[in-house]
Amino acid sequence: MASPNIAPEVRPGQFVHLKIPSLHDALLRRPFSVFKADDGRVTLLYKDIGKGTHSMTCLAPGDVVSLIGPLGTPFPIHEEGSYPVLVAGGYGMAALYLVARAQDLRGTAFFGGATEQDILCVEEFEEIGWEVIVTTVDGSLGTRGLVTDALDPWLAVQEKSRRPEFFSCGPNPMLRAVAERARVNGSTAWISMDRSMACGVGACLTCVQKVSANNGAGWAWARVCTEGPVFEAKEIVWDDEGAEC
Amino acid sequence: MDLSVQIGSLRMKNPVTVASGTFGYGPEYAELVDINRLGAIVVKGIALESTPGNPTDRTFETSSGMINAIGLPNPGFKGFVDQYMPFLRRHEVPVIVNIWGRTVEEYEGIAQAFDTVDGVHALELNVSCPNIKEGSAMFGTCESSFRRVVEGVRKQTTLPLIPKLAPNVTDIRLFARAAEECGADAISLINSIPAMAIDIETRRPRIANVTGGLTGPAIKPVALKLVRDAASVVSIPVIGMGGISSAADALEFIIAGASAVAIGTANFVNPGTALSVIDGISSYFKTHELTTIPELRGTLQS
Numbered sequence: 001m002a003s004p005n006i007a008p009e010v011r012p013g014q015f016v017h018l019k020i021p022s023l024h025d026a027l028l029r030r031p032f033s034v035f036k037a038d039d040g041r042v043t044l045l046y047k048d049i050g051k052g053t054h055s056m057t058c059l060a061p062g063d064v065v066s067l068i069g070p071l072g073t074p075f076p077i078h079e080e081g082s083y084p085v086l087v088a089g090g091y092g093m094a095a096l097y098l099v100a101r102a103q104d105l106r107g108t109a110f111f112g113g114a115t116e117q118d119i120l121c122v123e124e125f126e127e128i129g130w131e132v133i134v135t136t137v138d139g140s141l142g143t144r145g146l147v148t149d150a151l152d153p154w155l156a157v158q159e160k161s162r163r164p165e166f167f168s169c170g171p172n173p174m175l176r177a178v179a180e181r182a183r184v185n186g187s188t189a190w191i192s193m194d195r196s197m198a199c200g201v202g203a204c205l206t207c208v209q210k211v212s213a214n215n216g217a218g219w220a221w222a223r224v225c226t227e228g229p230v231f232e233a234k235e236i237v238w239d240d241e242g243a244e245c
Numbered sequence: 246m247d248l249s250v251q252i253g254s255l256r257m258k259n260p261v262t263v264a265s266g267t268f269g270y271g272p273e274y275a276e277l278v279d280i281n282r283l284g285a286i287v288v289k290g291i292a293l294e295s296t297p298g299n300p301t302d303r304t305f306e307t308s309s310g311m312i313n314a315i316g317l318p319n320p321g322f323k324g325f326v327d328q329y330m331p332f333l334r335r336h337e338v339p340v341i342v343n344i345w346g347r348t349v350e351e352y353e354g355i356a357q358a359f360d361t362v363d364g365v366h367a368l369e370l371n372v373s374c375p376n377i378k379e380g381s382a383m384f385g386t387c388e389s390s391f392r393r394v395v396e397g398v399r400k401q402t403t404l405p406l407i408p409k410l411a412p413n414v415t416d417i418r419l420f421a422r423a424a425e426e427c428g429a430d431a432i433s434l435i436n437s438i439p440a441m442a443i444d445i446e447t448r449r450p451r452i453a454n455v456t457g458g459l460t461g462p463a464i465k466p467v468a469l470k471l472v473r474d475a476a477s478v479v480s481i482p483v484i485g486m487g488g489i490s491s492a493a494d495a496l497e498f499i500i501a502g503a504s505a506v507a508i509g510t511a512n513f514v515n516p517g518t519a520l521s522v523i524d525g526i527s528s529y530f531k532t533h534e535l536t537t538i539p540e541l542r543g544t545l546q547s
Contacts, residue, residue: 019515025308027510028306029513198304203267203513204266204267
């Protein structure tokens with residue numbers, strides 16, 4: 001999408017809030033992580049999984065859509081002395097390409113999906129110097145299993161001096177598994193959370209996530225659209241759903 | 246042309262405001278919208294003490310609308326005054342604070358607390374939130390409870406008082422009349438309509454609170470009818486809302502009897518909706534050679 005005002009402002013991990021004009025009875029905008037933002041254009045990576053994304057496949061060149069953005073808190077640059085590791089589940093790599101490009105060090109990226117068709121853009125990460133390690137649940141591409149089935153053996157053979165710093169986007173159980181690896185490792189993990197949203201700008205309080213807080217309860221709500229979507233994993237207070245380890 | 250609306254001591258320079266809960270406390274939209282152009286800003290509901298609100302999921306999109314059960318999370322009276330009033334005082338837009346409680350005493354307490362806060366121009370009384378377990382919804386649907394809370398709050402404040410009416414009552418005229426008799430300066434309606442949605446695979450409700458309130462264009466015809474009913478029995482101003490997303494929608498409400506309108510869910514879709522409604526009303530007035538709101542208000546032809 002040509003968007004000369006938004007594209008130059010986008011920082012890694014931020015999102016745009018998209019109104020799909022042909023979707024008559026669906027009212028709300030949809031949030032999408034920005035995949036690329038170059039030359040006045042904003043590129044999104046999406047999967048045709050519902051009403052909204054399906055009608056996006058019907059858009060033709062020249063059609064006009066409405067975007068609000070860039071929104072949300074971006075990913076940081078990795079700490080000095082750490083080694084950046086990307087962990088993407090499903091279309092999570094959409095939020096991580098700009099992260100990969102922004103680092104001063106080329107690291108290692110783990111992409112996990114259900115099947116070969118879910119693994120996208122490997123070449124694009126490799127072109128900018130990243131090592132990409134792929135897993136699929138059905139074994140149709142890369143190692144068979146979950147992304148952690150590749151991440152764990154990799155972590156086990158890293159030299160102690162190589163301190164990984166995680167940047168992750170994907171389904172919650174995967175994010176939680178990455179958070180757990182970071183905790184055990186004593187390293188930092190940044191995770192981008194995916195939530196349905198209404199306003200996208202911090203007003204409606206739909207997309208809230210529990211984070212740790214110094215109050216009586218020990219937690220408070222944070223808005224994924226505003227304080228997030230990127231959080232440091234150790235801030236997250238996970239609900240009962242288990243990690244997929 | 247003078248599109249101003251007077252509600253007690255509150256003067257709105259135009260008849261367009263925003264519905265409580267859809268515009269945060271002001272700063273959330275200030276980067277996208279010139280909030281000084283609004284007739285007034287209605288902030289998200291405030292109670293005496295801070296509350297975290299409901300668990301997630303809190304909203305679900307439905308055909309031409311959405312269901313929400315946010316549960317009135319708010320920073321409490323002190324938190325609101327400290328965190329947001331400095332921002333609001335720096336702007337010239339009049340501030341209407343939406344207040345709520347669980348008991349008559351809590352309503353009285355919050356009304357009294359706001360009575361002396363500099364920069365607050367009116368109080369909207371939320372007696373009709375469908376998503377609070379105790380109190381609030383009952384005050385909106387039981388006439389004697391409604392009268393008790395409006396009378397009680399009236400004694401605690403000299404600010405213009407605007408009870409917000411629930412749509413899910415047998416005869417909304419009873420509540421409109423009761424509000425006027427108990428000293429309200431205006432009424433606002435409608436609040437969201439109790440609703441639910443179910444995931445047929447898991448057989449679980451789509452929102453954690455099980456039920457919520459339906460808003461958006463889906464409810465506009467219902468809201469319009471209730472505004473007409475309410476406006477027909479009171480002489481105080483009516484602020485109409487429910488699914489308004491264009492100037493044409495807003496003009497329907499004014500013809501039905503509303504003196505002012507509020508934009509709600511449409512803010513989420515297009516943050517500039519309220520401003521385009523103001524512009525659209527102006528150009529309609531120009532085209533139809535109208536100069537004041539009363540010339541159009543309640544002029545429904547039979």
